[in-house]
Each structure stands twice: as C-alpha cells, then as structure tokens.
Amino acid sequence: MTKGEVQVTAFEANSTLQPPIVRSLELNAENTKNPEQLTMVRKKETRRRNRRKKPMVVRNNTSVQELPEAEELISDVHLSIISNLSLCNGRNSKEVAIPSGTVKTLNKVNGDSGISNATFPRLPFRRLRKKLLILDINGLLADIVSPPPKEHKADTKIARRAVFRRPACRDFLKFCFERFEVGIWSSRSERIATRVIDYLMGDMKHKLLFCWDLSQCTATGFRTLENRHKTLVFKELRRLWEKHDPDLPWEKGEYNESNTLLLDDSPYKALLNPAYTAVFPHPYKFGDGVDNSLGAGGDLRVYLEELSAAEDVQKFVEKNPFGQRPITENSASWDFYLEVISTMYSLPSSV
Structure with a gap:
C-alpha cells in the first residue's frame, strides 16, 4: 500500500x-x-x-x-x-x-500548519478542575486594624479601618491562581470585604470563582472568646459543595472533601466541616516584623505547592499538619464550643 x-x-x-x-x-x-x-x-x-x-x-x-x-x-x-x-x-x-468499529489515524502532524492531516471524530473532553482553595482575608492576606494605630502608617484605610497588606501578598495570589481554583470567604460585611478585595487584588479579583462574606456564614448567636464584640460564625463548606448559591460556577458535587481546602486563621470557623478540610495558619500581625510566609520559599507557599500536587486533600492534611491545631474535645475551649453547637442543634451539652 x-x-x-x-x-x-x-x-x-x-x-x-x-x-x-x-x-x-x-x-x-x-x-x-x-x-x-x-x-x-x-x-x-x-x-x-x-x-x-x-x-x-x-x-x-x-x-x-x-x-x-x-x-x-x-x-x-x-x-x-x-x-x-x-x-x-x-x-x-x-x-x-479504518477497521470495523473504530477509526484510527497514524498521520504525522503537518509541520507547516501544526494541525494533523486527518480529522476524525473525537470523544468529548471535560477539563479536570484544579483543587478549590478558599482564602480568608484578615489574618491571612492582610491585617485589618480598628481603630487605626497612630504610631504606624497603614497601606490604606477603609471604613475607618487600617489595612496592612501582608508582604508578598500579590505574588502569593498569583501563585494561588496558577495552582488552584480560588474563592474568597470573609466573615466581614460585604461592604468592607468588597473594598478590601479591590485593594488587595486589583484586576486579579476577576479570576475569583466566588466572593463570599458574612452573609454566607452560619450565625450562632454567640460572641467569640477572643473578642466579646465580635459575633461567632462558622464557615460551612457544605454550602459550597451542595451549591446553595445557584450562581456558583460549577456543578453540584463537583467539589467535596477530597479537593477543597479552607485557609483561615480562626480554627473555630471550621468546626462544622469534615476533618482535614482546613488549614489554620498563625494570624498575620503588622507588627510581627519579618514575614515571608506567603513569599517564594515561605512555609505556607511551600505547603500549598505540595498540596496542589496531592491526590487527596484530606489525606494530605492529615499526614502533614500545618499551623494552629484544629479544635477538638482535647482543646481547652472545647466546653464552650460544645455549648455553642448544642444550642444551635438542640443537642445535650454533655454526653
């Protein structure tokens, strides 16, 4: 032939x-x-x-x-x-x-056009999504201080609050968008969260899959242990997995425990989520001095590099703990959080 x-x-x-x-x-x-x-x-x-x-x-x-x-x-x-x-x-x-039942081509690629000389029907291809990374704002990407400190000049002021952008924040965000699908979930009001995101991200904000604020958090009716003026809320990942917001740009069930990670400096906010679906870096404070956690070679950046290549988020986080420990029955504050959960779901406060 x-x-x-x-x-x-x-x-x-x-x-x-x-x-x-x-x-x-x-x-x-x-x-x-x-x-x-x-x-x-x-x-x-x-x-x-x-x-x-x-x-x-x-x-x-x-x-x-x-x-x-x-x-x-x-x-x-x-x-x-x-x-x-x-x-x-x-x-x-x-x-x-062309054998019975199949269509095959052994054609080489045309060097002039870069296109195969033969075109045959192809199976539908569905792009596999990257893992979903959910970022908090305050304590992770910036330090938001109210009232503004007089002895330090903030990077900007928003709604009478001083905003100190964390070192290497922009570079870290670029890295996150390259390795993950990224969303923001802040426990601040929409009015403040939107303005802070505009400042921190600029045009990169258009790459976000979603931007959630306090209104998507689960209210408890309690105040936090650290600040009696701050409401205690939870961030329930099932709201994302079950697509409670129909505008979320994925199909229900596409994300789950195996491919989702919440980054938040407050461990209590993940109490209602499955274990090992969140990591709790130590909170950033503008007066802490040298901080390279978000930069190239920084501890959080390196951790996320390894996690992005892992097969399963839960298994990776379980084997590679990072930052603050999650709240469990062995935590000093467990009795308080048990009371919160028991009140929310009408459960007995002790077993």
Missing part, C-alpha cells in the same frame, strides 16, 4: 461507516424483494463489479487517493461517508486504516 491510500473493506463500510438509518433502510429493502427481483439485482451487481476492475479513485483538493477493489459492492453513500473523513493530505501520511 502506497502513501496516502485508504484501505476499506466493503464489510467494514457496510457495518461501520453507514449511518444507522441507511443500514435500516437497506435491511427493509432486502426483506421485501421477491425471488425474481433478487435475481435481477444480482445480475446488476455482477455487471457493476465487472466495471470496477480498476481501483476506484477519490480526489480532493491536495492529493489523489486510491481505493483497492472491494470484494463487495460499496454504494455511493459509503463513498460519500469515506470522503467526509477528511483524509485530505497524504504528503506526511503513513498508512491509514
């Missing part, structure tokens, strides 16, 4: 290349013919075969391809289907075979 030829047996053309409707019509026609009609048809087929001693030629814009003599009749419908397989350039082609 010379370069550019296509080998197709009549059986393969009949069984593989025909649309189902064509095969169905042919079967119905055969079943309705009487013996005399069948004899006449066979004579016609014999005469046609005799006229097809020479190989058939299919011409296109760039090359001539020969079809070897078929042992059975190949209808014009079959030839039309074969020509539509775009076997249009034999200059760089090796042998192309």
Whole structure:
C-alpha cells in the first residue's frame, strides 16, 4: 500500500461507516424483494463489479487517493461517508486504516500548519478542575486594624479601618491562581470585604470563582472568646459543595472533601466541616516584623505547592499538619464550643 491510500473493506463500510438509518433502510429493502427481483439485482451487481476492475479513485483538493477493489459492492453513500473523513493530505501520511468499529489515524502532524492531516471524530473532553482553595482575608492576606494605630502608617484605610497588606501578598495570589481554583470567604460585611478585595487584588479579583462574606456564614448567636464584640460564625463548606448559591460556577458535587481546602486563621470557623478540610495558619500581625510566609520559599507557599500536587486533600492534611491545631474535645475551649453547637442543634451539652 502506497502513501496516502485508504484501505476499506466493503464489510467494514457496510457495518461501520453507514449511518444507522441507511443500514435500516437497506435491511427493509432486502426483506421485501421477491425471488425474481433478487435475481435481477444480482445480475446488476455482477455487471457493476465487472466495471470496477480498476481501483476506484477519490480526489480532493491536495492529493489523489486510491481505493483497492472491494470484494463487495460499496454504494455511493459509503463513498460519500469515506470522503467526509477528511483524509485530505497524504504528503506526511503513513498508512491509514479504518477497521470495523473504530477509526484510527497514524498521520504525522503537518509541520507547516501544526494541525494533523486527518480529522476524525473525537470523544468529548471535560477539563479536570484544579483543587478549590478558599482564602480568608484578615489574618491571612492582610491585617485589618480598628481603630487605626497612630504610631504606624497603614497601606490604606477603609471604613475607618487600617489595612496592612501582608508582604508578598500579590505574588502569593498569583501563585494561588496558577495552582488552584480560588474563592474568597470573609466573615466581614460585604461592604468592607468588597473594598478590601479591590485593594488587595486589583484586576486579579476577576479570576475569583466566588466572593463570599458574612452573609454566607452560619450565625450562632454567640460572641467569640477572643473578642466579646465580635459575633461567632462558622464557615460551612457544605454550602459550597451542595451549591446553595445557584450562581456558583460549577456543578453540584463537583467539589467535596477530597479537593477543597479552607485557609483561615480562626480554627473555630471550621468546626462544622469534615476533618482535614482546613488549614489554620498563625494570624498575620503588622507588627510581627519579618514575614515571608506567603513569599517564594515561605512555609505556607511551600505547603500549598505540595498540596496542589496531592491526590487527596484530606489525606494530605492529615499526614502533614500545618499551623494552629484544629479544635477538638482535647482543646481547652472545647466546653464552650460544645455549648455553642448544642444550642444551635438542640443537642445535650454533655454526653
């Protein structure tokens, strides 16, 4: 077989290349013919075969391809289907075979265009999403202080609050967008969270999958242990996994415990989530001095680099603890949080 030829047996053309409707019509026609009609048809087929001693030629814009003599009749419908397989350039082609039930090409890529010389039907491809990384704002990307300290000049002021951007914040965000799908979940009000995000991210904010604030948190009716003026809220990941907001840009169930990580400096906010779906870095304070946690080679950056390549988030976090420990029954504050949860769900406060 010379370069550019296509080998197709009549059986393969009949069984593989025909649309189902064509095969169905042919079967119905055969079943309705009487013996005399069948004899006449066979004579016609014999005469046609005799006229097809020479190989058939299919011409296109760039090359001539020969079809070897078929042992059975190949209808014009079959030839039309074969020509539509775009076997249009034999200059760089090796042998192309179309076996029954499959379509394969051994064509090389055209060096001039960078496009394969043969185009065949492809299976649908669904891009696999990267893991979902959910970032807090205050204590992770910045230190938001109220009232503003008089002895230190803030990077900016928003709603009478001083905002100190964490070192390497912008570079860290670029890294996050490269390795993860990223969303923001702040426990600040929408009014403040939106303005802080605008300042910290600039145009990068358009890459966020979502931007949630206090209104998407689970209220408890309690105040935090650290600040009696601050409401205690939880961030329930199931709201994301179950797609409580229909505008979230993914299908329900696409994200789960195995591919989602919450980054928050407050461990209590993850109390209602499955274990090992959150990491709690130590909070950033503008007066802490040198801080390179978000920069290249920084501890949090390195940790996330490794996690992005891991197969399962939960398994990775369990084997590689980072930052503050999660709140458990062994924590000094456990009795308080048990009371909070018991009150919310009408459970007994002790067992």
